[in-house]
Amino acid sequence: MKIEKLEAHDRLIHLHKDQALNVAQGAEDCLKKNDLSLRLQQHSPYIYLFAHPRTIDVDERMKMFLTGKYETFEKTPSKKMVWQPRLRKPKAQTNSFLFRAVSNADQIETCWLIPPRETWSQYEKGKVTENELVLWSIAQFQFHRDDLEKSCPDDLTEDQIKNIYLIIGRDMDEEKRMKKIYDPI
Numbered sequence: 519m520k521i522e523k524l525e526a527h528d529r530l531i532h533l534h535k536d537q538a539l540n541v542a543q544g545a546e547d548c549l550k551k552n553d554l555s556l557r558l559q560q561h562s563p564y565i566y567l568f569a570h571p572r573t574i575d576v577d578e579r580m581k582m583f584l585t586g587k588y589e590t591f592e593k594t595p596s597k598k599m600v601w602q603p604r605l606r607k608p609k610a611q612t613n614s615f616l617f618r619a620v621s622n623a624d625q626i627e628t629c630w631l632i633p634p635r636e637t638w639s640q641y642e643k644g645k646v647t648e649n650e651l652v653l654w655s656i657a658q659f660q661f662h663r664d665d666l667e668k669s670c671p672d673d674l675t676e677d678q679i680k681n682i683y684l685i686i687g688r689d690m691d692e693e694k695r696m697k698k699i700y701d702p703i
Contacts, residue, residue: 540599541615544569545626548601549619555603557689559621561682562674566604566629569615571597605679610659610666618670630655630666 548555548567558565574582579594588594607629608616616629632655633641641652658666674682 541569544599544601545617545619548603549626552601552603554686557686558603558605558682561685562605563621563672564670565619565621566607567615567617567619567626568602568604568608569599569617570611570613572600574598605674605682607667607669607673610663612659630658632656632659 545567548569549559549565550556555565555567574594574596579591579596582588582594583591608614610616610630610632612632613634615631617626618629619626628651631649631652633652638656639645640647641649641656643653655666
């Protein structure tokens with residue numbers, strides 16, 4: 519089979535753009551639509567956005583298939599990206615992304631992009647899917663994990679973080695109580 523270099527390159531560019539758009543959309547949704555993220559941003563000058571894929575169970579895939587959006591069950595996604603807002607940098611792990619965002623702004627910094635270990639060779643220099651940031655993240659994960667996981671100088675203290683979570687927890691409990699009182703049964 520003869521492969522057209524230009525056609526393959528165009529497909530690769532489309533794939534990179536599509537993946538970048540999906541990640542950017544996930545980060546933006548977590549930053550601007552996630553209830554916990556919005557609450558954290560009220561109390562902190564920054565938040566971390568931690569993303570990692572999770573396997574979708576068969577029941578959920580079947581629900582997705584029954585919507586009619588997918589031609590066959592095999593074409594339904596088997597994984598979904600889970601986005602978590604955090605005030606503290608998590609431990610670095612393979613198959614994860616971490617971003618640090620300025621609260622109530624569109625300023626997002628990439629902390630790491632660590633793919634699954636079995637795909638690391640795909641990002642090496644000279645390969646079609648070469649990616650400098652991914653290569654840097656892999657190297658940091660392998661050889662300088664402590665640096666990768668180190669808190670930023672302006673991160674909140676543990677006491678400040680605990681206090682914010684206590685405030686948010688109280689607010690959420692109060693909202694639940696008020697909903698019970700005012701919502702008709």
